[in-house]
Amino acid sequence: MPGEARFGYAEAVALVTTTIATKVFLSYPTAIEHIAGSAGWLLVCLTAIVAWLGFLLVIKLLERFPGKTLIEIAEAAGGPVTGIFTGMVLTAGILVMMAVALREFAENMVITALPQTPISVIMAVFVLCIALATYLGLEVIARACYVSYPFILTAVLAIVLLNYTNFNVNWLYPILGEGLDKILPAVVYRSSDYWELLVLAMIAPAVGEAKSIRRIGRSSLVISIVIFLSVIISANLVFSPAIANEPYLMLYKMARTVYLGRFVQRVEAIFVLIWGVGALLRLAVGFYLLVTVPVQALRLPDYRPFILPLGILLYAVAFIPPDLPTVFSLENHVLRSTVWIPYFFLPGLLLLLAVIRGKGGKRDIKT
Amino acid sequence: MISRLKKLLLLALLACLCLVGNGCWSSDEPDNFAYVLAIGVDKGEENRIKMTYLIANSKEMGAGKEGGDAAQKSLITSIETPSLFVTLNTVNTYIGRKLTLMHAKIIIFSEETARSGLMGSFVPAMGQYREVRGTMFIGVTKGKAADRINAIKPILETNPAKYIELVASSGVYTGFIPQTELLNTMYISLSSDGIEPVTMLFGPSREQAASEDSADDGGELTSDAEEPVGGAGSAGNGMTGEYRAEGDYVAGTLPREGGINFGAMGAAAFRGQVMVGEMTGDEVVAWGMLTGKYRTSIMSLIDPLVPDTVLSATVSEGRKPRVRVRLEDGKPYIDVEVTLEGDILGIQSLIDYQQPDKQPVLEAAYTEKLAGLINGIIKKSQEEFRSDIFGFGLYARRLYLTQEQWKAVHWEEIYPEAEINATVNFKIRRSGMLIQIMPIINPEAGVEEGDND
Numbered sequence: 001m002p003g004e005a006r007f008g009y010a011e012a013v014a015l016v017t018t019t020i021a022t023k024v025f026l027s028y029p030t031a032i033e034h035i036a037g038s039a040g041w042l043l044v045c046l047t048a049i050v051a052w053l054g055f056l057l058v059i060k061l062l063e064r065f066p067g068k069t070l071i072e073i074a075e076a077a078g079g080p081v082t083g084i085f086t087g088m089v090l091t092a093g094i095l096v097m098m099a100v101a102l103r104e105f106a107e108n109m110v111i112t113a114l115p116q117t118p119i120s121v122i123m124a125v126f127v128l129c130i131a132l133a134t135y136l137g138l139e140v141i142a143r144a145c146y147v148s149y150p151f152i153l154t155a156v157l158a159i160v161l162l163n164y165t166n167f168n169v170n171w172l173y174p175i176l177g178e179g180l181d182k183i184l185p186a187v188v189y190r191s192s193d194y195w196e197l198l199v200l201a202m203i204a205p206a207v208g209e210a211k212s213i214r215r216i217g218r219s220s221l222v223i224s225i226v227i228f229l230s231v232i233i234s235a236n237l238v239f240s241p242a243i244a245n246e247p248y249l250m251l252y253k254m255a256r257t258v259y260l261g262r263f264v265q266r267v268e269a270i271f272v273l274i275w276g277v278g279a280l281l282r283l284a285v286g287f288y289l290l291v292t293v294p295v296q297a298l299r300l301p302d303y304r305p306f307i308l309p310l311g312i313l314l315y316a317v318a319f320i321p322p323d324l325p326t327v328f329s330l331e332n333h334v335l336r337s338t339v340w341i342p343y344f345f346l347p348g349l350l351l352l353l354a355v356i357r358g359k360g361g362k363r364d365i366k367t
Numbered sequence: 368m369i370s371r372l373k374k375l376l377l378l379a380l381l382a383c384l385c386l387v388g389n390g391c392w393s394s395d396e397p398d399n400f401a402y403v404l405a406i407g408v409d410k411g412e413e414n415r416i417k418m419t420y421l422i423a424n425s426k427e428m429g430a431g432k433e434g435g436d437a438a439q440k441s442l443i444t445s446i447e448t449p450s451l452f453v454t455l456n457t458v459n460t461y462i463g464r465k466l467t468l469m470h471a472k473i474i475i476f477s478e479e480t481a482r483s484g485l486m487g488s489f490v491p492a493m494g495q496y497r498e499v500r501g502t503m504f505i506g507v508t509k510g511k512a513a514d515r516i517n518a519i520k521p522i523l524e525t526n527p528a529k530y531i532e533l534v535a536s537s538g539v540y541t542g543f544i545p546q547t548e549l550l551n552t553m554y555i556s557l558s559s560d561g562i563e564p565v566t567m568l569f570g571p572s573r574e575q576a577a578s579e580d581s582a583d584d585g586g587e588l589t590s591d592a593e594e595p596v597g598g599a600g601s602a603g604n605g606m607t608g609e610y611r612a613e614g615d616y617v618a619g620t621l622p623r624e625g626g627i628n629f630g631a632m633g634a635a636a637f638r639g640q641v642m643v644g645e646m647t648g649d650e651v652v653a654w655g656m657l658t659g660k661y662r663t664s665i666m667s668l669i670d671p672l673v674p675d676t677v678l679s680a681t682v683s684e685g686r687k688p689r690v691r692v693r694l695e696d697g698k699p700y701i702d703v704e705v706t707l708e709g710d711i712l713g714i715q716s717l718i719d720y721q722q723p724d725k726q727p728v729l730e731a732a733y734t735e736k737l738a739g740l741i742n743g744i745i746k747k748s749q750e751e752f753r754s755d756i757f758g759f760g761l762y763a764r765r766l767y768l769t770q771e772q773w774k775a776v777h778w779e780e781i782y783p784e785a786e787i788n789a790t791v792n793f794k795i796r797r798s799g800m801l802i803q804i805m806p807i808i809n810p811e812a813g814v815e816e817g818d819n820d
Contacts, residue, residue, distance in 0.1 A: 113393070115497065178769065214448045
């Protein structure tokens with residue numbers, strides 16, 4: 001349970017950044033290019049600002065209920081029914097998002113490295129690994145994120161830098177890309193690209209007080225923005241906005257584009273390995289939440305009995321999308337268009353409820 | 368004890384997972400594959416296209432297999448099929464090993480397929496297949512692509528793949544073929560407004576070209592091997608042969624003897640997905656200078672003070688070209704400033720051009736030649752190709768705020784009417800190993816020892 005784990009600032013930043021930023025291995029860059037064209041950088045920055053505003057609501061909530069997880073806060077603010085309802089809504093949301101992420105990572109493994117391997121086997125391996133990580137607990141996952149974090153970061157930045165010979169600055173123009181009329185409406189709903197900041201509220205007791213969570217959130221957001229901007233801008237510089245729309249796996253395609261003479265080429269083999277580790281860690285964090293959130297909502301003593309049934313459920317749900325285009329559409333058109341709603345409204349409503357009912361804060365502590 | 372047992376079980380489980388994940392379905396033995404190194408595409412006679420594959424003979428190319436018969440290093444086969452990728456199956460019916468494009472270095476299209484637009488339509492489709500790399504070289508050949516692939520029998524290299532990479536990369540130091548124009552770059556140029564594709568041009572030796580031309584009506588060898596193709600450097604000067612600039616040739620016309628019946632010289636220019644013309648080596652040099660892709664090459668010049676002799680210098684890019692584009696009443700005005708540097712290699716006339724009064728003369732002569740080349744290819748691109756092969760349109764993108772505004776410009780339509788002003792700055796920076804040149808003593812002409820005025 002989150003309350004049992006303890007880890008520091010660096011581990012927490014690594015965990016949240018890994019959870020947010022591993023999207024660059026998937027269809028995130030392509031989706032951003034599709035909306036904004038050469039102004040992808042603008043969309044990344046604006047969505048991050050909006051996401052930070054949403055996170056400030058979370059911080060306010062955590063300040064009011066120190067040492068509690070989001071589910072515990074919901075229960076404290078609105079009573080047991082609110083706690084259970086919030087837990088169930090979050091569980092359902094995390095299940096769908098993790099199922100889509102699992103399917104995406106598995107599809108990508110088929111595309112990049114294991115074209116002959118049945119996707120069912122790849123997904124089974126993923127599920128078994130993340131189940132094992134969840135069994136070992138949040139602290140192990142956080143420390144694994146911390147250990148692998150420099151490698152993942154280096155791999156991403158190396159791919160970007162090794163492509164410098166292919167950069168053409170002119171591809172960053174027209175400066176507003178597809179135009180503000182297309183970018184601005186996307187700013188709010190694409191802020192859900194940072195919904196993983198909410199993870200900090202779900203594991204709050206493990207990472208500390210609201211003040212340090214705010215610091216962790218800020219650092220994670222800044223590092224994630226740097227990663228996103230590096231990839232989005234370099235994708236434009238290398239492929240042009242017209243072509244950057246196309247690849248399902250932008251970063252993988254960029255890795256395949258590295259050609260620095262006869263000796264420095266074909267670097268994607270290293271990339272696939274690191275990408276696999278990043279995928280596992282992101283899925284492990286998601287699966288841990290999937291298992292612990294309902295346990296907290298139902299006030300059960302141990303989450304471990306939930307690992308097997310929810311693992312099977314996750315595996316089954318991940319098979320529902322019939323094909324890769326559907327997975328892409330689910331991730332970028334359905335989920336991203338809806339996740340921002342709970343991201344903003346859940347902390348907002350809980351805060352409102354707490355204020356109306358006079359729960360939390362110094363007054364509540366005194367009483 | 369129980370905890371230890373659990374850990375052991377977990378480790379065993381992880382080990383099994385690794386085996387399951389990596390070992391079974393997607394495994395392949397490297398010696399089960401036939402590695403394609405080069406692909407040729409021609410129009411078919413019995414089917415839509417004719418594909419030619421140069422497949423590495425890994426047994427002959429392995430470590431310690433230096434020398435030997437070049438023909439043994441690779442297997443070449445052609446097959447007519449309806450599409451590119453189905454040939455991977457059909458060739459497997461008789462090759463034995465499984466054909467793979469993982470190590471394919473180059474794809475060469477015949478001029479016929481390039482001019483018909485077939486080549487342009489192939490390029491996007493190729494990028495979809497996971498084995499095809501965007502960093503593959505791409506080019507057009509005079510005559511049949513099958514003949515060019517058949518001619519890849521390197522003598523100095525054990526590995527045909529290395530030979531292909533070295534030839535295709537030679538533009539870095541010759542300037543005669545476009546650099547960095549790969550499958551990816553061609554695809555980007557095909558899909559984006561503001562730039563049109565250029566690919567390297569291959570051809571046979573001149574003797575072979577002549578025989579191919581006479582033997583095969585479909586050979587499409589359009590350039591006359593005996594006549595200069597054009598270019599600002601062409602001039603007569605009373606030497607043993609007529610002076611013709613070293614880059615004033617396209618592939619298949621170079622006056623050479625010996626060597627491999629394969630070469631790269633010049634480029635094919637496209638408008639959209641259709642090849643609309645070809646460029647000589649010198650024109651590619653000028654194209655490189657305008658696009659910022661030129662690095663260095665050795666360039667000859669008729670001596671400005673003694674026109675009977677020729678001198679040469681290494682001409683290098685001083686800095687990236689400065690391009691400014693503006694539109695007035697829908698007409699583009701383009702200013703390009705090209706900055707180059709020279710290093711004198713050899714002066715037959717022994718005139719000491721390092722002297723302060725003579726250096727400007729040489730710089731002016733080189734500037735004139737380079738400006739001629741640059742203006743020549745600009746004119747050709749506007750009048751003959753009607754295609755922005757330099758990517759000036761990319762600079763015009765900066766003038767617009769949104770993609771919609773930029774699309775409304777229809778750059779490809781207004782480029783031929785653009786007014787382009789190219790300026791060349793050429794400075795001699797060095798003079799090889801010498802700081803000054805001493806003359807050959809000639810008492811009859813009054814030239815004495817140490818007299819280099």
